[in-house]
Amino acid sequence: MEISNSPARGELTRRRRAVFAAFVAFGLVLGSWAAHLPILKSNLHASTSELGIILLILGGGAFFGMQASGYAANKFGSGKVAAIGSLALSVTTVPPLFCSTWASAAIASLAMGISVGIIEVGANAAAVEVEREYQRPIMSSFHGMFSVGSVLGSVIGAGAFALNISYRFTLPTVALMVLILLVVSAKTLMTIQTDPTPQVVTGSTATSSRVQRSNRQTMQLIAYGCLAFLLLLTEGSAMDWSSLHAQEHLDATSSGAALALACFVSAMTIGRFTIDRLAERIGPARILRYGSALSIAGLIAVFCSPVLPLACIGWAAMGLGLSGCVPQVFTATGNLSGSNAKELARVVGAGYIAVLAGPAIIGWLADQFGINNAFILPIIGMVICLVSANILEPKKEPVATH
Missing domain, CATH: 1.20.1250.20 (MFS general substrate transporter like domains)
Structure with missing residues (x-):
């Protein structure tokens, strides 16, 4: 399908790299978070089931963030939502591991989960837009960058443990890395929009065609x-x-x-x-x-x-x-x-x-x-x-x- 008014090739490359940065930031946080879960369990003196509840709360926050960010991407643009998600991740990554009570950790994990949901949908919606502009499949490469970020986050965590570096230093460092990725990509991310208007059929049979199409979709x-x-x-x-x-x-x-x-x-x-x-x-x-x-x-x-x-x-x-x-x-x-x-x-x-x-x-x-x-x-x-x-x-x- 031909795409009219497509950005210049250089701008397309910048947009792709900007979305790459969002996926790397996302993976970096999740990889680091997974590596530090034993510390969260130890800090809270939590049982395995209590830690499971914390993770369930994080997942619930993520699901809520996904649904809310879908509406936000339609109104403000997927790139802006991805940028907000990166910023939110940089802010919410650290607090859960610094909590000393189960209730405070649950609240902090809920906030982090919402951030995860925001960037999950924002980054994928932005990737769809950039792929559409490229007019060829590139979505898998975005998910590949998420894998790179996840591995990097896990390696940072493992390396810190091996060198006896405290999580009090490691996690703020990861948050700073996410913030740096946002700074270098935010300007370009902000230019990626999402068309919120469904395509409709015009003509004398518009109404019935729209109903049929809606059912099929x-x-x-x-x-x-x-x-x-x-x-x-x-x-x-x-x-x-x-x-x-x-x-x-x-x-x-x-x-x-x-x-x-x-x-x-x-x-x-x-x-x-x-x-x-x-x-x-x-x-x-x-x-x-x-x-x-x-x-x-x-x-x-x-x-x-x-x-x-x-x-x-x-x-x-x-x-x-x-x-x-x-x-x-x-x-x-x-x-x-x-x-x-x-x-x-x-x-x-x-x-x-x-x-x-x-x-x-x-x-x-x-x-x-x-x-x-x-x-x-x-x-x-x-x-x-x-x-x-x-x-x-x-x-x-x-x-x-x-």
Whole structure:
């Protein structure tokens, strides 16, 4: 589709880099936060279940922030929302770890969660706009930059622990890094707008066509939300349970278990930086179809593997297959005729519910049937994604008659 009044190439590059900065900041905070969770638990003298409640509160704040930021992006522009989210993250990252009571930590975590929700939708909506201006797939590279930020945040945390550097220094440093990323990107981010006006059919049959289109789009958005849920449930299963699976099912050492997760994360990161060109050639539906098939093959290898090396190959195949799937769903949502940032917020929110609920579902299944058998659930989820891939095929809009 031709895009009129597209920015000059240099401006497009600046916008892409600015959104890159927002995704790196997002990943940096989440990677650092995950590394410091044991300190939060220790500071609060909290049990595992009490820490779980803190994380649930953070997740609830994120879900609220996503929905609110969808409306804000329509009114003020997705770039402004992404910039506000970066600023909010730089302010809210530090307080939870400095709290000494459960109540104060809950409030601080709620604020951080809202910030996470704001930047999640703002950055993805801005990425959709920049991708539309580029007129070729680039969404996966944005998610690749999030992975880079996550790894960087985790490495900073691990390095600080190894060098006995206090979190009282490390976390403010991470917050400062986020603020620096915002300073260098804010001016360009502010120029990225979001069109809040749904496309409508003109002519004598406008009213009935609009109703029909609205019904079809509603079903498409529900389908996109379901795909996001299943894909992120599968991704979360690997992130949260691959190491434990290696230890409990394959009797791996701690370092071997870490290798299983590293294979998945590394393959996913590599895939995110390479999948865009392939998506341009074969289209989003085939990316989802072939990616789901590769993920299923990887999961089956993990399920059937009697040894760690084969399981690691399975995790790598799964990560590579999944790497391009979620970006295609987000792109399809943002480019659906008549949709805007509010619809994107709902699809992203559906995926985030899977991020929150997935670990608990897999954990319950592991307790009931064993951790290896628990992976049958994500296998089923990816089969559904495989057979539903045609949902992402671009559809021609009906032509109004006069």
